[in-house]
Amino acid sequence: MSEISGTKMAVFGMGIIGSRCADNLAEAGIDIRTWNRTIKGRNDEAKSAADAAKGAAVVAFYLKDGVACREVFEQISESLSECKILLNHSTIDLETTLWLAAECEALDVAFLDCPFTGSKVAAQNGELVYYVGGDEILLEQYREILEITSKEVIPVGKVGNATVIKVATNLISASTVQALSESLAIATANGIPAESFISAVEGNACGSVLAAMKLPTMVEGDYDTHFSLDNMLKDAKFAIKLAEDANLKTPGIETTANVMNELCENGSASLDYSALYRQFEQ
Ligand SMILES: NC(=O)c1ccc[n+]([C@@H]2O[C@H](COP(=O)([O-])OP(=O)(O)OC[C@H]3O[C@@H](n4cnc5c(N)ncnc54)[C@H](OP(=O)(O)O)[C@@H]3O)[C@@H](O)[C@H]2O)c1
Incomplete structure (x- = not known):
């Protein structure tokens, strides 16, 4: 025991x-x-x-x-x-x-x-x-x-260091999924099959555990919640506040936060944060 x-x-x-x-x-x-x-x-x-x-x-x-x-x-x-x-x-x-x-x-x-x-x-x-x-x-x-x-x-x-590290690393995840959404939208709009794009990312230095996890479900429109969009938006806001307090400009996460905010207001708040891709769904 x-x-x-x-x-x-x-x-x-x-x-x-x-x-x-x-x-x-x-x-x-x-x-x-x-x-x-x-x-x-x-x-x-x-x-x-x-x-x-x-x-x-x-x-x-x-x-x-x-x-x-x-x-x-x-x-x-x-x-x-x-x-x-x-x-x-x-x-x-x-x-x-x-x-x-x-x-x-x-x-x-x-x-x-x-x-x-x-x-x-x-x-x-x-x-x-x-x-x-x-x-x-x-x-x-x-x-x-x-x-x-x-x-x-x-x-x-x-105490406090873990909070800062967690918020800063979530900025990377939110920004990555925004980048995956933009790149997938560009590729498919130009006639590239989604599977080809997924394989190309896998073999690229830009591939990651996160990309491998999120791209296939984004393609399927499967936003079963592992980590919600509104929770990711919350963390983006914490990151922006930490940046402001340190006199840093962080335009990337600010743009992603605005997109997440709009999607949350339009009914995607409780979906997985990979629903960032919904910005490209007509
Ligand atoms: N899911 C992930 O992948 C993940 C990864 C890393 C970190 N985190 C972090 O871990 C924490 C929990 O994540 P989660 O995914 O389990 O979140 P979640 O499913 O959204 O659960 C949030 C919990 O907080 C409670 N809550 C919200 N506002 C409250 C209030 N004012 N008073 C009392 N309780 C309140 C909710 O209660 P109700 O049921 O009553 O709403 C619920 O139990 C969050 O800070 C999240 O950012 C999550």
């Missing part, structure tokens, strides 16, 4: 990722309670956020954004007397990461800034990759729990 078996843990946010991670944590013997803003009907679901947090030694957030994290934290802050650590896995703005860290410190609760990469399938298979900002000794203490839901845990320095 593992040392962490039976650890009392509260997991907040039963969306695409949180629900799958909660299943894996439960299967690994963690004593979990879950909470979601909209009732999910899970067996481990608490009646309120505060109830979920009561008695938990470890609290994990897989929530949408900074607003959700602040709202949930305020609902649970008086129920954290047994809590040793808050693990934030949500991709949020830097200000909220620092706010969560300060709020935790005031309550004598440790905090790790640990967003992840990996999507629906990786979460299902316990193969996320966590970027971890915060004390490395603390990380080692909780590594075993993080490893239930991940295949890799990457320390990146102080």
Whole structure:
């Protein structure tokens, strides 16, 4: 029996990722309670956020954004007397990461800034990759729990660094899918069969895991959600804010954010972010 078996843990946010991670944590013997803003009907679901947090030694957030994290934290802050650590896995703005860290410190609760990469399938298979900002000794203490839901845990320095890295890497993914959309549209409009274009990209230095994952489904018009367009738009906005704060001009992500915004307003918000290709669908 593992040392962490039976650890009392509260997991907040039963969306695409949180629900799958909660299943894996439960299967690994963690004593979990879950909470979601909209009732999910899970067996481990608490009646309120505060109830979920009561008695938990470890609290994990897989929530949408900074607003959700602040709202949930305020609902649970008086129920954290047994809590040793808050693990934030949500991709949020830097200000909220620092706010969560300060709020935790005031309550004598440790905090790790640990967003992840990996999507629906990786979460299902316990193969996320966590970027971890915060004390490395603390990380080692909780590594075993993080490893239930991940295949890799990457320390990146102080609290806040993981948030910045996560937001910056998502800029690459959004920009890549915008570039894939434009190039696929140009190729097919000029009579190139989609399969030929996919093979050409595969054999090109511009090919990538992301291109191999997204191009075939974009061609099919299959936008089954692994990571939603409105969540990618949220992250693009965080990237733009980080750029502005550093006096940087980032016209590429600004253009992509405008396209995502328009698509979200026109009904594609909950689709996969590869629905960026819909800008070319008549
Ligand atoms: N999916 C991916 O591939 C992926 C990859 C890397 C990082 N992430 C990040 O991981 C986090 C979770 O992703 P996901 O794909 O699981 O997102 P999701 O499916 O959109 O789930 C979002 C969760 O946040 C909850 N929520 C939203 N606003 C809230 C509020 N104001 N108060 C309380 N709860 C609120 C939602 O509750 P309701 O059900 O009530 O709306 C839901 O449980 C996000 O920050 C996302 O950017 C996702």
